[in-house]
Amino acid sequence: MSAPFSWIRPEPWGVHIVPADVWIDPGRAVDKALVTHGHADHARGGHGETVATPETLAIMELRYRTGAEDDAGDIPHKAIPVAYGETIRLGGGVDATYIPAGHVLGSAQILLEHAGERVVITGDYKRRADPTCAPFEVTPCDIFITEATFGLPVFTHPPIEEEMGKLLAALSTNPEACVLVGAYALGKAQRVIAELRLAGHHDPIYLHGAMEKMCRLYEEHGVDLGDLRLVSDHTKDDMRGAIIIAPPSALNDRWSRRLPDPITAMASGWMRVRGRARQRGVELPLVISDHADWNELTQTIEEVNPAETWITHGREEALLRWCELGQRKARALALVGREDEDE
Amino acid sequence: MKAFATLLDTLVYTTSRNRKLALIAEYLRNAPDPDRGWALGALTGELDFPAVKSSTIRNLMKGRVDPVLWTLSRDFVGDTAETASLLWPSTDLENNDFLTLTQTVETLSSLTRVNAHKEMPKLLDRLDANGRFALIKLATGGMRIGVSARLAKTAFAKAFDVSLDDVEEYWHAIDPPYAELFQWAAEGGDPPDIEGRPRFRPFMLAHPLEDTRVDLSDYAAEWKWDGIRVQLCRVTDANGEAETRLYSRSGDDISATFPELLDVLPMDAVLDGELLVRGSTQGGEAGSDKQGGAASFNALQQRLGRKTVSKKMLAEAPAFVRLYDALLIESEDLREHGWEKRRGHLENLVERLPDSHFDLSAVVEARDFDHLAEIRETARDEAIEGLMLKRRDAPYIAGRKVGLWYKWKRDPLLIDCVLMYAQRGSGKRSSFYSDYTFGCWAGDPDQGAELLPVGKAYSGFTDAELKKLDRLVRQTTLNRFGPVREVERTLVFEVAFDSVHTSKRHKSGLAMRFPRIHRIRWDKPVHEADRIDALKALVPD
Incomplete structure (x- = not known):
């Protein structure tokens, strides 16, 4: 029996699911990628297989022609659509379920399950109502991997x-x-x-x-x-x-x-x-954002109430501090290539 | 407070000068008295509430927000007032709970250091985020919203269709909320009665000469001394009481800082000159026998900004005024006359003044412009800033009118330094790393010598260069100390500066005067940057 959560490894260019050799939102071309949503810093082109919601795949196709038959290049591109709520087997005993993230059309959180351990990666998300996409769903898990783009208490988005x-x-x-x-x-x-x-x-x-x-x-x-x-x-x-x-x-x-x-x-x-x-x-x-503001970030961590919170990108220092003040276990992942959108 | 807060907020986002003028003018026309007077005082920087400091706000916030979260937020936002206004919890306000500007100003004036931390929260609770921003800016001073005092006065003149020169003339004799000024301009009342009150007259200023050449039969030349420009003003009131005041270039009353100059003018007059302290460099060799020596700016700097001054300081660094011009002498207004005529009056006046506290800025004689250029090049006195060229027939006109006065500064000194630390800027540059500390080598870099910081600069580059520098700082960060990042030694700046002096404040033992980035040497290897010794050689004896 391996150590808890050793099957999931944060690396500088993405989160690696080791037994399935699958990457989440990798910053460089890999054999198989799970993509949370269509923004360029999460959805790079050129992967062998790309797993995403049909909307995200359509967005990627529009932007990179991923999965298009006439795409140039040697790597065989394969687009694998997954609907919200649908679970797919990744191999190596890992299952992935796509859950709405409320960020943009087609955006998803990804729930990963392996040997009874549950990890949720939010990608980018928000909690406000948005007429253009499905709303965020709170999903209980052991490790919650969250974004922190607006992770400072000065960021409160008005209605x-x-x-x-x-x-x-x-x-x-x-x-x-x-x-x-x-x-x-x-x-x-x-x-x-x-x-x-x-x-x-x-x-x-x-x-x-x-x-x-x-x-x-x-x-x-x-x-x-x-x-x-x-x-x-x-x-x-x-x-x-x-x-x-x-x-x-x-x-x-x-x-x-x-x-x-x-x-x-x-x-x-x-x-x-x-x-x-x-x-x-x-x-x-x-002041209009498709990301969670400070109150939404902290409220979501409280609602999900994970054993451990990993913070991917943005102003992670403040959110780490907030976790520390609330005696929540947390760590920052230094992922490269994540950009502040709109900048 | 709502209208004022909205005005400030809109001004922050307005770049066009005309649009700013229109916004302020509209506010001044519509806001009630005395709110609009207080607003004008705030925009011109004339209000001072000594009980509330930036540290008052910081301490207030650190008691309510986790100090680490406060510091992270403050560093990101780049402005204490704005950070506090965003972090302070909003309460639901009924309309009549909302403070008026006059209530706010009255409360702020009544605060003491002791009760400020108790009273400020009550004010903050009665405002929304914009209102809180306005309140804190008002209380701590320094609006920094891209509106100069001059612009605000121009807007006042525009709002009520009165002459800006008249506004400037009355301005320094009337205090906020300027009831007499509004009575006159807005309500068509009598002009303010300012006779017998000492007041500042706006300075006549110069344009840089750049590539212009002038004919010396039309222009006279004077040294540009390295002190601070002052106006000394003595007025006798109806009861025969005389009062002397000293004003800085911006019209601030700095009389208390230089008490030795307040009882030495024997007649009513308004004089324009350079304030210097006694020493042996400036003017010792440059001019007429009427001039004594003065110390470098460094020595004067020790005396600036003090509210009280010790006997020791008065004895060690006594101040005097080197006179440039006379605006009024014994109730005769000379401003309409040409420079030559005023100069004649000034030369006669100086004979009647004590040489302990006054001398005359000598006229620099030259055969022609090329000869003058030669004199400028060879001026050995390190503390002379350059030359002034004044049109012989020009009246004394407030402000900067093209073609009347030119400043012809000495070329700056240059040195190659290495970028060592960067700090986030504030205001328009918030969250950009825009303040740079740079150093020179303490010895041979190829033999392992270290860099020692020699100065700090935050100007001299374009917005595009700033973006590039900011990216470099983020990519080459070695260490973080709060808002400061230490970076890898990869970049050479060619730094321009006016002079360099010895200083105990820096490890290098040197301090530069007005350093700015002259060129960014993306091409130059860091080991080719200058050594400390090269900079030391530029320190005047």
Whole structure:
């Protein structure tokens, strides 16, 4: 009998499940990978086999053509879809179950079971309601491997309705201008659009070209985003009084010169800190995040109540300290290549 | 407080100067009295609440939040006020619970060091996160929201369509909340009566000369002395009581720091000059026999910023003023006259002043511009900052008007140093490693000599370079000490500085004056950086 949990090993480029030789969200190409969600720092291309939810596989295919028959390269790509709640055998006596994480469309936590020991890897997650994806489910386990992107007590995300209110107020007080919202192309953009629709805003929303395909993908998966148009098809005057969504990198780019007097907004959890907004020249910061804030991170650890908490990426020092104060066993995993999204 | 907090918050995110002016003007037009006066005082940095310090807030927070979590948060956010405003628990507030700005200012004024830690929580509980940010900024001073005093006054002038020159003229005679100023500008009342009150007149300032060449028949040259620019102002009131005050470049009253200058002016006057302390370097050899010697800036620095000054200090480093200009002499306003005429008045005046406390900044004579350039190059006095060029027919005009005065600074000294430590910046640079400590080799690096820190700089690079430096710091971190990271010795900075002096504060025994990054030498191997000895050789005798 081997030592408890010796079958799961955190390495710098991902978590390794040793008896099955499978990696979770590996930062480099491996023979077999379990992927939690479609963001680039978790879902790299080029694996031999990629196991993920059908939505995540569709997102990866859009981005990297993983699993596409015409994909170049020698490695045989194989995409293995797993539905939420479905358990698959990985070999070596390890089972994996995909559970909604509430982060973006298709995002999952992965429950790993081996010889009666249970480990949950959250990937990225949040606890707030999101009209574009299935909600996070609390799953009891022995080891809880959590993200910590917003792992500082200064990060408390306000209710999204407040932020939508700020955005719509800026729009109505500047009818001749437009509001340009910087939002991550996968997840954040679609969530902002869907929340605007919920807030009763049914005007056309204009998209930067880089947003179009992902929005269509969401719609194909049943997320209604309303009347979307492309900036490139329209004149300045068409877009007066409208909301424009673009990737953050386009905010201060020449591209935005085609817009009518844009007010620069940015939807990101980092907007909680004034200095961050100022660094990017953001005039209207919208504190909207697809990650758990400090209260959600700590509340989730309390609810899951694991024997041990491992913290993967972000501001792990503060969350470690919080665990220490509550006499919870915890350790930080130094994974490489995890980036702060929206940065 | 709500409107003021919203104003501050919006200003933080506004980059356009015109938009800032419009926002402040709109607030000043709409806010009630005396709220708007206090707000103007806050924006111009004129409010001071000595009972509340940044440490008061820190201690308050460390009693409520785990100290480790507080420090991690503060380091990330880069601003104590903002961190505290985010971490303080919000309570549900009824509208009339919310503090007004005037209530806030009145309470802050009444606080003492002893009760501040008890009273501040009560104020914080009656505000939301934005309100708490405004409160702490207000209480601890230093808004740092990208609004200068000048910009706030410009907005005031714009709000009520009055002349900015008039506002500047009245400004220093009236205290917050500026009732007389609002009465005049906003309500159409009489102009404030400021006769018989000592007050600061804004300085005339210079542009850098850069590539301009001037004709010396149009411009006179003077040395630019290395002290602090001051205005000495004596006024006699209706009862015949005379009062003298000393103002710094920004208009701060620094009279208490230099008491020896307050009873030496025998007539009413407003004089512009350089404050120096006695010594043997500055001016000993540079000018007329009217000038005595002065010490380097280093010596003067010991006396700056003190609220009281000891007898010993007065005896060891007595201050005097080297005069540049006269704005008023015996109630005659000279500002309309050209420089030559004012200079004539000043030269006559100096004859009547005690040489113990005054001398005249000599005019530098040169045949032509090239000759002047030669004189500038060969000026041996290490404490002369360079030359001033003043248009002979220019009146004394507040601010920086193109073509009237130029400063022609000496070229900076340069040395190659190695990056050793980096610290996170604050404000706009929060969470970027933007403050760099660098060192020179204590001996031959190939023989195992160590680096000793010689200075610290946080300017002289572009935003793009900052990003690159920040990435380098994160990738080459050796050790972390709170907000400071020690990095691998991989990068050479060419550092520019004005001068270097001996100092006991640093292990290297040296301190640089105004060091800034001149160039980043991505290409240069660290063992080719300069040695301490090279820097030592630049210390003036």
